[in-house]
Amino acid sequence: MTSVQAKICGITTRDSLEVAVRNGARYIGFVFFDRSPRNISLAEARALAAHVPDHVTLCGVFVNPADADLAATLDRVPLGLIQLHGSESPERVREVKDRFQLPVMKAFAVRGKDDITRADQYATIADMLLFDAKAPENMTDALPGGNGLSFDWRLIKDHDWSVPWMLSGGLTPENVNDALRQSGAHMVDVSSGVEDHPGVKSLDKISTFLKAVQSHKAKATRNCS
Numbered sequence: 364m365t366s367v368q369a370k371i372c373g374i375t376t377r378d379s380l381e382v383a384v385r386n387g388a389r390y391i392g393f394v395f396f397d398r399s400p401r402n403i404s405l406a407e408a409r410a411l412a413a414h415v416p417d418h419v420t421l422c423g424v425f426v427n428p429a430d431a432d433l434a435a436t437l438d439r440v441p442l443g444l445i446q447l448h449g450s451e452s453p454e455r456v457r458e459v460k461d462r463f464q465l466p467v468m469k470a471f472a473v474r475g476k477d478d479i480t481r482a483d484q485y486a487t488i489a490d491m492l493l494f495d496a497k498a499p500e501n502m503t504d505a506l507p508g509g510n511g512l513s514f515d516w517r518l519i520k521d522h523d524w525s526v527p528w529m530l531s532g533g534l535t536p537e538n539v540n541d542a543l544r545q546s547g548a549h550m551v552d553v554s555s556g557v558e559d560h561p562g563v564k565s566l567d568k569i570s571t572f573l574k575a576v577q578s579h580k581a582k583a584t585r586n587c588s
């Protein structure tokens with residue numbers, strides 16, 4: 364029996380948070396990265412965090428953060444998971460976990476198979492793994508994540524790690540079922556695919572995305588019974 368969990372990332376408003384929670388999001392992501400159109404201030408994050416129910420994990424997205432930034436964020440915002448979306452080494456992942464006593468999800472930018480096997484060296488250190496698409500070198504305005512780009516989902520099928528992993532990168536309400544089928548993922552993460560404009564979430568797209576994820580779960584359950 365398969366149950367798919369979803370993370371809605373880059374939440375900045377109360378109404379998008381509420382729609383995500385009401386429609387079954389298991390994770391909510393706040394982006395703490397200045398260059399992102401989804402960047403959220405500590406004050407806004409703190410205020411929104413008060414409306415995240417206990418059964419939903421609040422994830423902070425960081426790119427090569429300094430300890431001081433992590434400490435300042437955790438001082439104000441009750442995160443349950445730290446997402447490291449930069450070039451953090453296995454040693455740095457271990458250090459962040461030990462220092463801040465929170466689970467860490469390490470993200471990998473994927474173009475080919477080697478980018479996926481690179482995760483092996485983190486699988487005994489990180490608590491979760493996340494696979495996003497690598498931006499092409501000629502994309503000058505690329506962010507470390509949140510670019511709405513996909514990789515070949517079949518590359519990850521049949522990979523197995525001792526820790527849970529999420530699929531992300533260019534997911535949308537329209538393609539998430541194909542992505543789940545082709546990748547074999549049990550967890551998905553979306554940001555720009557549920558937006559009307561960069562940084563502006565669509566309530567309709569959030570609920571359609573989460574319903575599509577739920578419908579995949581229903582199909583998988585039926586197939587297994």
Ligand SMILES: O=C(O)c1ccccc1N[C@@H]1O[C@H](COP(=O)(O)O)[C@@H](O)[C@H]1O
Binds near residue numbers: 400511
């Ligand atoms: O969303 C962002 O702006 C962002 C910025 C810096 C690092 C990570 C970011 N988001 C993560 O990117 C992936 C893919 O997003 P998308 O669905 O393709 O837009 C996702 O894991 C977000 O958590």
